[in-house]
Amino acid sequence: MRAGFLPGDELWAPVGVEAQYEVQVCLPRIQSIKxxxxxxxxxxILDESELREQIAWGQLRVRRRGVMLAAPKTNRSPDEDAATLATLRMLSSLDSLRKQRQLSLNKAYITLREQLVAAQAPDLESLPSLSHVYRLWNENTKGLPVRKGNAKKGNRDPKHSDAVRKAVIDSAGLYLKTKSTWTLAATTEYINQQLQAPDWLRNNPDVKEKDRKVSKKYVQRVIREDLHADPEHARMDPQDAIAAKAVAGRTIRAEGLFERIEQDGLHLPWLVRTPYGDSTDVWLVHAIDCYTSMPVGWHLVIGAPRTTSTLACIETILFPKAPRLEALGLNYDFDIYGTPQQIVADNGAENKSDRILKLSRIGIDFVRLKSRHPHHKPFIERLNRSLKSYLQTLPGCTRFDGKDGQRDPAALGDPVMTIEELERWIVRFYFEYWANHPLERLEHSIFIDSENLGSTPLLRHRTLTEKLLRPMPLPISVDAWRSVVFDWHVLPLSRKSGITYDTFEFRGDRLPELIRKFGETEVTVLVDRDDFRVVYVLDADRETLIPLVNTAAVPSTPAYSFVDAKRMLEELRAENVDTGSEALRRDIFNRSAGVATATQKAPKPSKKSATKQASSKQTTKHAREHGAVLRSASNPLPPPEPALGHPPMAGAAERWASVPALAVLSRKPKKDGQ
Structure with missing residues (x-):
């Protein structure tokens, strides 16, 4: 039986650290509590019914004689629960005998014992002594728990004295420093040495000898109780702790197709073969639709991702993937692409270019997260982990026991895959495993969505688009994409040199048409930083782009970036410096000015030994050159014919054949009247 309010009961708020009220006296006449x-x-004076209701709904808690009257927070064993139930039944039997026969508790206990002996009941062995029964009776009458459980038993005195505990606290700071080299075992050993030091013993003479040695477990408990609840957090670099110790907040949830796309650059733990050598500096920039968890874009690159890599991945989100899949020898009955509403990426250097900001022109909200906040893009991080784990048995992988870079494939004799083969396996993982694999977050969505949309990414996408007829966002046009990722310049148009940009001249079959339309004036020119072969002039309709081709490029020229093209020219010019010609010119000037010159030998060109660079950097450099070749193959120069909607320009022979005969010009002076 549990008593009502008793004098001395403390009433606590659920989140409070101190009691709010203390019961003074019960006033049953007015059903109130003072x-x-x-x-x-x-x-x-508070209304008793309101207090009872607040206790029932958890708005108040009752603390009686140091015990909080609430449901136990410890997970007790079934044996403890059975023992508590047997005690309550025994007390109930004693109370019934006492009331029915008007007996004292002592007489009721003797009577109950005699009944159990006569019936040879098994409960006789568990019947406590009379003194124990009196204690249980008093506890139950006052509404206190009759059994405290095993967790409440034993010695409650501290294991070590306060002086020893203070010594542990003073020395534990060595262990809690950021990036500390002190281990817990070393810290414990150091503390035990301090407890045996003469100076410490002299200042603490009352400490017993057995109390002068502490265990590692005790040190750890003191650190957690008095210094830091999570010592690992205190020892971590603050920048690393942001993500590693982040507290889960609100759940990130998208509400529609392509509403939120998460994109990330992932270092792939593989040694791959490129046309210019082997490299372990392989990166994958890929993206996932958060509503369906379907991968929607990817781009592999040798070397750290750059802005070009980010834009290349976004391009695969916007446009059909069938050409790339066909190049990889793959074919699927779905091709998911369109214009996303939002793209979420990290704060890497590849995402900070001004070209990324231009995505807002086509309605894409590109969000850069804070540094070291991968937990703010959990969908792509989950895909990263699954991809590496699923494909780690492929040859050339550097993963061992779940950690990247822990094995050397070359030293172990692993066969090496090409970059194209690795990409093929990655795409197959996307569309054959991940797309058809049940995901827990999609399964749990049945409690949120109005109907079951499917537990796999592909099934969810097909349910939305084919069954519920949800529309996919439309893609943008290629010209609109170029207008976003290309640089805009206002440059003069010349009938002789065409467009001059960054020391290169751009002309072509469309130049006469531009001269007729605009004349020799300034026009708007769009330039792709990653392709020096062509620039585009914005037509008068502000939509059509008219290409002009670099005079230094032919259809077989790789699509070098402007930076790489200029670097190649500078390196070539540096190799071809003719110091002899400079000396000759100087001698000519001196002789012309009447200055005597001594015959000097032409200096020999310097032979500087090339600095040997790391093979991985050389491979990255050559891989980027190879990427320029691939870009030129996938984006060939515009043909000599004009774009659709413009009259075709005839060949040279046809143009001259169609020119009408010139009129004969007579140089004789005309007579008057003629």
């Missing part, structure tokens, strides 16, 4: 407001030190 309490002391501890904070204000005033007496109040």
């Amino acid at each position: 309490v002391l407001d501890i904070g204000k030190r005033t007496e109040l």
Whole structure:
């Protein structure tokens, strides 16, 4: 039986650290309780029914004689629960005998014992002594728990004295420093040495000898109780702890197709073969639709990702993937692409270019997260982990026991895959495993969505688009994409040199048409930084782009970036410096000015030994050159014919054949009247 309110009961708020009220006396005549407001030190009379209701709904808690009257927070064993139930039944039997026969508790206990002996009941062995029964009876009458459980038993005195505990706290700072080299075992050993030091013993003479040695477990408990609840967090670099120790907040949830796309650059733990050598500096920039968890874009690159890599991945999100899949020898009955509403990426250097900001022109909100906040893009991080784990048995992988870079494939004799073969396996993982693999977050969505949309990414996408007829966002046009990722310049148009940009001249079959339309004036020119072969002039309709081709490029020229093209020219010019010609020119000037010159030998060209660079950097450089070749193959120069909607320009022979005969010009002076 549990008593009602008793004098001395403390009423606590669920989140409070101190009691709010203390019960003074019960007033049953008016069904109220007289309490002391501890904070204000005033007496109040509160309605008993309201207090009971607040206790029932968890808005108040009752603490009686140091025990909080609430459901136990410890997970007790079934044996403890059975023992508690047997004790309550025994007390109930004693109370019934006492009331029915008007007996004292002592007489009721003797009577119950005699009944159990006569019936040879097994409960006789568990019947406590009379003194124990008196204690249980008093506890139950006052509404306190009759059994404290095993967790409440034993010695409650501290294991070590306060002086020893203080010594542990003073020395534990060595262990809690950021990036500390002190281990817990070393810290414990150091503390034990301090406890045996003469100076410490002299200042703490009352400490017993057995109390002068502490265990590693005790040190760890003191650190957690008095210094830091999570010592690992205190020892970590603050920048690393942001993500590693992040507290889960609100759940990130998208509400529609392509509403939120997460994109990330992932270092792939493989040694791959490129046309210019082997490299382990392989990166994958890929993206996932958060509503369906379907991969929607990818781009592999040798070397750290750059802005070009980010834009190349976004391009695969916007446009059909069938040409790339066909090049990889793959074919699927779905091709998911369109214009996303939002793209979420990290704060890497590849995402900070001004070209990324231009995505807003086509309605894409590109969000850069704070540094070291991968937990803010959990969908792509989950895909990263699954991809590496699923494909780690492929040859050339550097993963061992779940950690990248822990094995050397070349030293172990692993066969090496090409970059194209690795990409093929990655795409197959996307569309054959991940797309058809049940995901827990999609399974749990049945409690949120109005109907079951499917537990796999592909099934969810097909349910939305084929069954519920949800529309996919439309893609943008190629010209619109170029207008976003290309640089805009206002440059003069010349009938002789065409467009001059960054020391290169751009002409072509469309130049006469532009001269007729605009004349020799300034026009708007769009330039792709990653392709020096062509620039585009914005037509008068502000939509059509007219290409002009670099005079230094032919259809077989790789699509070098402007930076790489200029670097190649500078390196070539540096190799071809003719110091002899400079000396000759100097001698000519001196002789012309009447200055005597001594015959000097032409200096020999310097032979500087090339610095040997790391093979991986050389491979990255050559891989980027190879990427320029691939870009030129996938994006060939515009043909000599004009774009659709413009009259075709005839060949040279046809143009001259169609020119009408010139009129004969007579040089004789005309007579008057003629």
